[in-house]
Amino acid sequence: MLHQESISLETQTVTNGVPPQSGLTAQQTQGLALQQQLQRLEEVIVLDGLKLPLTQRTIVDEEQLLSQLLAVERSIPDTVRAAEDILKGKEEILSRAHQYAQELIKSAEQRAAQIADELTIIQQAEREAQQLQKQVQSEVEALRQRNISEVERARRQTQQELDAMRQATQAECEQIHREADLYADRVLKDLEVQLGTMLKVINNGRSHLKKSA
Template structure:
């Protein structure tokens, strides 16, 4: 119990020989593993970089598509507003034109009414003048007839025997 351990010298020497012989191959394996580790890390880094680049490209594509979509939506909205303004302007023009035509028709109708009233007045005046002319002719004829009758009666009285006796 002195703190020492007893080891079989022959076993120890065999193991030391084994270690001595095995060490170079273990070191070579370790070096190979380290080299593989470096290659795997490089490959993993390259693969990771490719994934990052692919993700960035996809992100850029999505953003571009999103921008294109937004731009298309903006343009569609602008076009819709422009068409709506044009329609409203055309409607206003049409309403203005209708109002102008309505006023023109009203004015023309008023002129036609005035013309018709003037023509009716002219016809009435002409009819009155004609009636007056006809009545004047009849009056003249009647006066002539009355004179003839009066003259005829006077002549009859003058030619009658009772008037000669007197």
């Protein structure tokens, strides 16, 4: 490979080869220096390079090319580097934001699933409560009907017992009345017998008295 003599490139520490110009900001000065170094890089490749006949290739001094590339790199403004850092930071922030968003989505999905499970449990509990309420109401109604039936049966039984007691009492009263009549009849009959006997004694006594007179 052919090499041409390297051309020394003079650079200044502040302006990267661009003499200070009044009225330009530091960023404008750095931008102008970068533009000049890029133009010089083009000259190194196009003008200083050795073009091979009958081809599209050019032989360039490697040392000169590397030196010019280094000069271009040094001429890149700090704002460009800062922009690259910001871009990297932005990508990192976007990556973190994406990761955070995924975590939020996952957490939201888990919470939604938990809420759905809790809602299912609540709905199941409500259905069971309604079923239990219906069962209790049915049992209470059945108990009320049973109590009504028992009360009615007890009332009929009590009425029957009262009727039986009234009939028994009436029969007993009639029996007592009959027995009282029989007792009175016997007493009167005995009294009649006694009175008859006494009457005979009286009559006999009177007859005896009459005979004695």
